[in-house]
Amino acid sequence: MNQNFDIIIVGGGAAGFFTAINIVEKNPKLKVAILERGNEVLSKVRISGGGRCNVTHACFEPNELVKFYPRGEKELRGPFHQFCSGDTVEWFSNHGVELKIEDDGRMFPVSNSSQTIIDCFIEATQKLKITVLTGQSLKSIFKKENFWKIETQSNNFTAEKIILATGSNPKIWEMVQTLGHTIVTPVPSLFTFNIKDSRIKELPGVSAQVSVKVKDTKLTSTGPLLITHWGMSGPAILKLSAWGARILSEKKYQFTIFINWLNDLDAEDSEKILKNLKQEHAKKMVSKKSPFEITNRLWESLVLASGISAETKWADLSKVQMQNLVNQLTNSSFQVNGKSTFKEEFVTAGGIDLKEINFKTMESKLHKNLYFAGEIVNIDAITGGFNFQNAWTSGFILASNL
Structure with missing residues (x-):
């Protein structure tokens, strides 16, 4: 008919x-x-x-x-x-x-x-x-x-x-x-990153205002990042996946990202803040309280990842530990292995x-x-x-x- x-x-x-x-x-x-x-x-x-x-x-x-x-x-x-x-x-x-x-x-x-x-x-x-x-x-x-x-x-x-x-x-x-x-x-565009890493394993549900970049590319993004059971999500990651849809596809979704957990604070400024804390809070334990706008749980995880034990006091921080901590805060490296897409929002x-x-x-x-x-x-x-x-x-x- x-x-x-x-x-x-x-x-x-x-x-x-x-x-x-x-x-x-x-x-x-x-x-x-x-x-x-x-x-x-x-x-x-x-x-x-x-x-x-x-x-x-x-x-x-x-x-x-x-x-x-x-x-x-x-x-x-x-x-x-x-x-x-x-x-x-x-x-x-x-x-x-x-x-x-x-x-x-x-x-x-x-x-x-x-x-x-x-x-x-x-x-x-x-x-x-x-x-x-x-x-x-x-x-x-x-x-x-x-x-x-x-x-x-x-x-x-x-x-x-x-x-x-x-x-x-x-x-x-x-x-x-x-x-x-x-x-x-x-x-695919708009996907989350699959990351297995001891630093975030115990932190699903924790979010932070960050800046992220993909190694060896010009891809960068800022905004809220959400740690999930499978890795990382949130607007900062989704934006990166949209703008990088073709590049990340060519990399077969295997790549390294660098995260600045302090968003717009660079290594130099954060180091100054940490050195002040070393003097002002000499007798307090480094891992106990986050001095930045990140949660205590995330702060503690990054402190431990810097080779600083949970009992270490500010006064006892070595130069190397200080440098490690600055690096973990402002330039954490994470390996991405694959992606997850939301079927309904594909x-x-x-x-x-x-x-x-x-x-x-x-x-x-x-x-x-x-x-x-x-x-x-x-x-x-x-x-x-x-x-x-x-x-x-x-x-x-x-x-x-x-």
Whole structure:
């Protein structure tokens, strides 16, 4: 059976729904369908942000917002000047969903439930009479005269315009390659580091504000680091994994990191502080109380790792021990052996080469009436609502320029 539409959107996720709704709001006469391969739509929205849906981030300045995108920074500057995080807040408010800002800048629905976003999208598609079809796994896409033809397991479709919003789907990338597009090989982004080290073995749950760098690269990061049962996580590590997605993949996830547990205090300044303590607290034990903004447990672990026993007093610190302690505090070396990814929050670096897309319209430069929205293209961001913002922006731009 052949079904005919003006526009078909492949992918029933955040980008697909947002694009469809914006298209029909601007062009009510268009006949639009969303095809989803799974049995339910918006499944990634449901589990995102721990089931709360991290809709966007409270960074309202386009030139600042682009800095959160390891891939796509240059290309998104123009689009963000048209539809930025503030526009997202307004759009959802106009559709009955109020958002709130958390301390770290992430924005969630006031309801604290991703179901609110799902309900908003489903209600809008029903009101606008957008056809939503599930269980439609694609077999082929091809151009026939002025129309696109799509074959799924159960149906044939024709449409004047096709929008691919399928996220990181290797099967669709293969189809897009047969249309002549280049796919930048996908590699994982946003992962934690697997580290076995006696210094952190007993410290899961301890966090610190740090700066981290990867040995023999230019990769650096600052922010909160969380010690876990398997190694290290937290924003400082996740940022490093996003910006270093390609480099760390080439290293097969075997590399050395250096951590400054005192964040912005360098070796020289920390040594001065330690020498003052040696004089002022001569009779006190070094390991007992952290003189810096790190927990006592972490301090004690680094003291012991410096070859200083638990009973050693400040007055008895040797020059070598002092030097070891400075080094452990400001330049601790850790060996990373592998990575752990969060399955539900999985983000991929890779996708359709950005040079082959017109970012004023989100249309393919190779094929007229073929468009892309969301993570199918080689754009990805660090954690915090930025990947969703790319979905909203690309969907809005596309809908405004059909």
